[in-house]
Amino acid sequence: MAGGAVARVLVDSPLPQLDQLFDYAVPERLRATARPGVRVRMPLRTGGRIADGWLVELAESSEYGGALSELEEVVSEVPLLVPEVWALARAVADRAAGNASDVLRLAIPSRYVRAERSWLAAPGDPGTLPESPPPIHGSASGRVEAGIAHGERMAIAADPRPLRLPSGEWVGAWAVTLAQAAAHALAADRSALLVVPDYRDQEQLEAVLAASVDPRRVLRTDARQSGGDRYRAFLDATRDDARIIVGNRSAIYAPAPRLGLIAIWDDGDPLLNEPLAPGVHPRDAALVRQEQSGAALLLAAHTRSVEVARLVEIGWVHDVVPAGHAKPKVIPTEQQAALEPGSARIPSAAWRQAQEAVREGPVLVQVARPGNAPALACDRCREPARCVACGGALAIPRDGGEPRCVLCGTSAAAWRCPVCDGTKLRAVTVGASRTAEELGRAFPKARIILSDGERPVLAVGPQPALVVATRGAEPIADGGYRAVLLLDGERMLLRESLRVAEDCLRWWSNATALGAPGAAVFLVGVGGALATALATWKQGEWARGELATRRALRFPPAVRVASITSPPAAVARATDAVRVVDGVDVLGPAAVDDGLERAIVRFDYAAGARVARELRAEMIRVATERRRPVAGRGPRRPPVLRVRFDDPEVP
Numbered sequence: 001m002a003g004g005a006v007a008r009v010l011v012d013s014p015l016p017q018l019d020q021l022f023d024y025a026v027p028e029r030l031r032a033t034a035r036p037g038v039r040v041r042m043p044l045r046t047g048g049r050i051a052d053g054w055l056v057e058l059a060e061s062s063e064y065g066g067a068l069s070e071l072e073e074v075v076s077e078v079p080l081l082v083p084e085v086w087a088l089a090r091a092v093a094d095r096a097a098g099n100a101s102d103v104l105r106l107a108i109p110s111r112y113v114r115a116e117r118s119w120l121a122a123p124g125d126p127g128t129l130p131e132s133p134p135p136i137h138g139s140a141s142g143r144v145e146a147g148i149a150h151g152e153r154m155a156i157a158a159d160p161r162p163l164r165l166p167s168g169e170w171v172g173a174w175a176v177t178l179a180q181a182a183a184h185a186l187a188a189d190r191s192a193l194l195v196v197p198d199y200r201d202q203e204q205l206e207a208v209l210a211a212s213v214d215p216r217r218v219l220r221t222d223a224r225q226s227g228g229d230r231y232r233a234f235l236d237a238t239r240d241d242a243r244i245i246v247g248n249r250s251a252i253y254a255p256a257p258r259l260g261l262i263a264i265w266d267d268g269d270p271l272l273n274e275p276l277a278p279g280v281h282p283r284d285a286a287l288v289r290q291e292q293s294g295a296a297l298l299l300a301a302h303t304r305s306v307e308v309a310r311l312v313e314i315g316w317v318h319d320v321v322p323a324g325h326a327k328p329k330v331i332p333t334e335q336q337a338a339l340e341p342g343s344a345r346i347p348s349a350a351w352r353q354a355q356e357a358v359r360e361g362p363v364l365v366q367v368a369r370p371g372n373a374p375a376l377a378c379d380r381c382r383e384p385a386r387c388v389a390c391g392g393a394l395a396i397p398r399d400g401g402e403p404r405c406v407l408c409g410t411s412a413a414a415w416r417c418p419v420c421d422g423t424k425l426r427a428v429t430v431g432a433s434r435t436a437e438e439l440g441r442a443f444p445k446a447r448i449i450l451s452d453g454e455r456p457v458l459a460v461g462p463q464p465a466l467v468v469a470t471r472g473a474e475p476i477a478d479g480g481y482r483a484v485l486l487l488d489g490e491r492m493l494l495r496e497s498l499r500v501a502e503d504c505l506r507w508w509s510n511a512t513a514l515g516a517p518g519a520a521v522f523l524v525g526v527g528g529a530l531a532t533a534l535a536t537w538k539q540g541e542w543a544r545g546e547l548a549t550r551r552a553l554r555f556p557p558a559v560r561v562a563s564i565t566s567p568p569a570a571v572a573r574a575t576d577a578v579r580v581v582d583g584v585d586v587l588g589p590a591a592v593d594d595g596l597e598r599a600i601v602r603f604d605y606a607a608g609a610r611v612a613r614e615l616r617a618e619m620i621r622v623a624t625e626r627r628r629p630v631a632g633r634g635p636r637r638p639p640v641l642r643v644r645f646d647d648p649e650v651p
Contacts, residue, residue: 005026005059006023006024006062007024007026007071008021008055008056008059009021009023009053009071010022011053012051012053012104013051013099013101014101014277015099016620016623017623018099018101019101021056022042023059023063023068025070025071026058030073034055034074035077035079036055036056036058036083037054037079037080037081037086038055038075038079038080039054039055039080040052040054040074041075042071043069050072054101075111078235080108080234080235080238081104082238082255084255084256084259084293085104085108085253088103088253088285088288088292092278093278093280095609096279096644097278097562097612097613097616097619098277098645102277102278103278103280106250107253108234109227109230109231110227110231112227112232115228115232124216126216126217126239126243127215127216127217128214128217129187129217130183130186130187130212130213131187133184133212134212136181136184137176137180138177138323138325139156139177139322140320140321141323143321144156147320148261148296150296151295151296152296152297153287153290153296153316153318154296154317154320155299155300155304155308155317155319156299156300156322157302157304157325157540158172158173158301158302158513159173159324159325160512161513162480162513163176164479165207165208169207170459170478170479170480171208171476172204172476172513173513174301175208176208177300178205178298180212181261181298182194182213182261183213184261185242185296186217186242186243186260189242189258190242190258190260190295191242191243191244191256191258191259192243192244192256192259192260192261192262192263193262194244194245194246195251195263195265195272195282195286196246196265197249197266197269199222199224200458202247203458204476205246205265206246217241217242217243218246219237219245219246220233220246221234221251221254237255237256239257243256243257248271248272249272252264252282252286252289253285259293261297262286262289262290262295262296262297262298263297263299263300264282264286264299266300266301266303267283267301267305267307267308268304268305268306268499268503268506269506270648271472278644279647284646287311299317302506302509303543304539304540308543309540309544310547310558319540327536328515329520329521330537331350331523332523332526332527332531332532332535333350333524346487346524350524353483353522355443356483357483358443358464358465360464360482361462361463361482362449362460362462362466362482363465363466363467363483364469364484364514364515365435365469365487366474366485366486366508366511367469367470367487368470368491370433370452375395375491376393376394376403376426377494378420378422379422379426380422381420383417383419385403385412385415385417385425388410388412388415389405390407390410392406392407394406435468436466439468447466448465448466449467449475450468450469451469451475452469452470452473453470453473456473457469457475458475459475460476460477460478467481471507471511472510474511476514480516480517481515483521483522484512486508486521486523489508489523489525493526493530498550501530501546502543505533505542508523509534554602556646559603559604559605560602561603561647562600562601562611562643563600563642563643563644563649563650564601564615564641564643565597565598565642566596566622566640566641567595570618570622570640571597571599574599574615574618577615577618578601578603578614578615580614581611581614582607583604583606584603584611585601585603586599586601587600587601608645612645618641619641
């Protein structure tokens, strides 16, 4: 087609065969509003229905020789899909054998007409740029400042202590480092993306930014906002003014003009794992976006993830040695056979320290799980006790009696260990509520504060108190905790996962960093390399050793993996398609639910693009396969082929 405008459109659909640009004619009535980046509606010839999509680009002609269908309408005249976000979505989708439209669904919030109209009517004042921001906390000789100016990729160990802001509020020192780094990028009239695991971290970052930059230059984007507020923040991000954008995992896709910095806090936190297709981790998306934009990348954490350790080892990310960090006072201790009276599962040394410290201020007690009921394991081999009926965890009811399943309530009176054939059970951990009750009886004059997923507490004052918190729900304490007790370490390590040791070290390190300078931190019931890494505060060395072990076993992240789930015949065809690629090996398949099988494909990073193409082609073949109905049985179930690259649940 020549002589008229042609719109190249991405259909908003999860079907893999539609993950491409389709040409449509732009009718005369839409010529003024059909611009790249706008939402549009257009006909699909299959079924004659109208579909939603994104106008990616305009062209003068089409390679298609026939008559083009016309666009139905322009839904919104605001170009929400900016070119850099489209390039990022296309790249990460191709890397994960996914659909670009699925990535855009994460990147661009739902439209709110009222918010859009008010935004168009009132452009707003973007505020002023900071002048001469202070040196970045923890940066040795301006190393991070220079890295931001030159667009480097950097990994830094955060300062393990809380800091007091001029407003009197206390935050983690890591939040000060990231906020000051963003201020340096903003001072150069460049945007910054700050990605954190959850709202607790976001609150700390926003508190620091409120005291250091013009609040009008800071945009928040997360699921806790109302739909209208989130959409308005996204619209603000599409303007040409440099901004600091703070949010959770989907914030990595936010539009950011003249991007100067991408910073991620604690990239190994499981909350950053993207559950929605195509399941791209924000760290991987950040690496792609950094390469496309030339912005600086800053990965900060108390415990370096094994993925970042690999990037540092191969030289793709530079290791920044922090300056002026004091090492916490961590004391590993084994469980004692004889406990102090009333001290439950707390060793005597930690018990005495808690008694002394609680007179001066708050004391943190970290536990593994919420609730009251103790979790049970085999007394002989420590295998977690599971229900024979449904596989749920076994626990002792609050009112006592025989152990029961926490899910289906089945009695476990005749339980037998499937590993060692033992019949005796032991309590390996007690929930946060029960721990708070026990400590309340043991410390009758102390105030008890409970913080977990159902009763979150963001901050506590400097007054004496015992704060019982589940992992990840520890509040910030004014001045830091006077002592920290890390309980249930043995129970945390019982979880079946490749990453269990890394996760535990992260939970313990983050809780340790909440202590006041010089405060004693007791790690209870854990020894070996993990306890040594925490006590010496050399988590980076532990991550390097863990990487070497995984490389010997060909476990991620030494190699990449992809999981394939489908009926047996489709799994066989998909695995045969990728076996021809050099460096690929296949584990399985193994049976899963509903008659499906699952296979794991392992491959080197250099082979990732080809493996993704082969599996993508197989997904399209399965999705477009025609199946005839069986007489008397109705229509057959549509075929299923699910592919997930870098699956966090593998192995």
